[in-house]
Amino acid sequence: MARHLRRRWTLFGLALIAIGFATSACTNTEYVEVEQPRFNAPPDSVAGFLGLYDVPTNQTTCGNCHTNNQTEWSGTRHAGAYATLASDPGAQTFCYGCHTVSEKGNIYAANGVPGGWNAVPDSVYHNVQCESCHGPGFTHVTNPNTTNIPLASALVTPAAETCIGCHSGAHHPFAEQWSASAHATLRNEPGGPAETPSSCGAACHSGAGAMAKLSGNAPTNYIGKNTQFPITCAVCHDPHYNTNTGQLRAPIDNPEITANLCTSCHVRGAEATPSFTINSRGAHASQGAVYFGEGAGWTPPGFVFDPDNPVQTSHVTANQRLCAGCHVVKFTTTDASTGEDFTSVGHLFSPNPCKDANGLPAAGDCAYTAAARFWTGCTNSGCHSTEGVAANLFNSTRLEVQVLIDILWVDSDHDTVLEATDGGLLPAVLAQHPSTTVAATDSAWYCCTVDPKDNNLSVAEGALFNARMLGEELYGHNDGSKGIHNKSLYLGLIAGSINAVQDTYGLPDVLSSSQKAAIQKALSAPGIRYTRPLARRQTAAR
Secondary structure (H helix, E strand, O other): OOOOEOOEEEEEOHHHHHHHHHOOOOOOOOEEEEEOOOEOOOOEOOOOEOOEEEOOOOEEOHHHOOHHHHHHHOOOHHHHHHHHHHOOOOOOHHHHHHOEOEOOOOHHHHHOOOOEOOOOOOHHHEOOOHHHHHOOOHHHHHOOOOOOOOOOEOOOOOHHHOHHHOOOOOOOOHHHHHHOOHHHOOOOOOOOOOOOOOHHHHHHHOHHHHHHHHOOOOOOOOEOOOOOOOOOHHHHEOOOOOOOHHHEOOOOOOOOOOOOOOOOOOOOOOOOOOOHHHHOOOOOOOHHHHHHOOOOOOOOOOEEEOOOOHHHHHHHHOOOOHHHHHHOOOEEEEOOOOOOEEEEOOOOOOOOOEEOOOOOEEOOOOOOOOOOEOOHHHHHOOOOOOHHHHHHHHHHHHHHHHHHHHHHOEOOOOOOOOOOOOEOHHHHHHHHOOOOOOOHHHOOOOOOOOOOOOOOOOHHHHHHHHHHHHOOOOOOOOOOOOOOOOHHHHHHHHHHHHHHHHHHHOOOOOOOHHHHHHHHHHOOOOOEEEOOOOOOOOOOOO
16 A cells, blocks of 8 residues: 555536436536545554654644644644653653553553554654544544544543553552542432432533533543443543643633633532522532632621632632642652652642552541641642641631531531431521421421421521531531631631521520630621621521
8 A cells, every 4th residue: 555545536416417407497517526534554554553644744644634633632742742752861661652652542452462653663653643542543544434433432441441541650640549539439419329320410420421511512422422430531631622721621720610620510509599499408519619709608697708808819819720729739759668759640639638658649538637648739729838837727727617517506416417406506496496397307408497398598498508518527518628618708607607597596695705706706707798687586487
């Protein structure tokens, strides 16, 4: 086969000829020329990897037809992957398989034999090209049709046939860290089967749903398209585009909640509304709304939060990568077992991951101290000077939040069910006004109203919404930052809720002087404007 094999054939409009000669009305004929895709003989003829059509211009064979993808790919780091090794004196031979077109990362890996560069190290295989993810293109390019399109995988198994085939290992442990994160779990509503996501999965909890959301529901075609899978690499990253940092499907530095990559999902059900039935479980993925101070929680009477106050704006502008500035931070530490450097790529998505026995970042629960955790996410974000300062601020804020939450509700038996036997103001209200239409086991979702599924949001229900959203271990979908996402808003909403419950239900004044001082301090914080309404009483159903 010639190096630049090229075929052309022409098609005449036979239908036009037949109709044109039969009638005098149709006299225009059309000549259509269809060009077959241009390609060269693949150096690795066994696998059929085509690679570059023209090496000097970095023109891929696939790009001869898929011109838009060629243009977009040419601006990505993948398009210059080979050069990063060529300029690295420490590069090892095995590194090249991931910086070229090879069997790594695509379906050809299932054959168990080398392909592309690893079989024939030819310059046409330089860089991470289309076939690195899609697999060999020879069959498709010689007879293009819809049945032989080589597809990339959006899954993570089998690992060698996906992004994980290259993006793993001590060099850059994306796969290892991601697999320990919550993104790696196919999740559903509490108590629902994990393998059959419901409406939540359609938008965020299933990889396919989240990918569609982030890509504007653009048509997609990939291995695993009809399979339920979690938030894998391809959900957030698009190999074809370099519009956003890290080839992400949406920006991470955009403070517009619905446009930001992270908060496009982490901002669901964050606001209590009069149509309480839709949010009756409590807040759901409220992180974005809390962080930006927009549409978060139930607003107590007399309470106003100004998201444009200087403290709040500096909270956002100092950390221009926003969520990712704390939660996806790359840093280097030492592996105690080997004495070698280890690079964490931040795909545990934790701003303060625990340290394992070898001093490496790990998922899990551990003490919130400078010694037990990495606080690099807090220091690298531009907000805090040292890890010790960050740890101390975290713990002091957490304590302030807990003091106020305990005034509203102490879940004495740790079952996340609001009961009259629990401690705090809300259980006291529940004891006075038990719900008459739901079973006792359902009282975790409703409080203090005759009809919990009506469209009236009582003060107690609003306060309960805030307690669940901002408190620890009171609900499975709370904000989870323990106050760090937005300290002023956190404390202000809880303190305002406390006053509202006291004013509405005529509860005896049992608060200590220190508790009252904590409430006053919270309602005097930057960004908070609060005027306590005149004391009034209302029925529980209002």
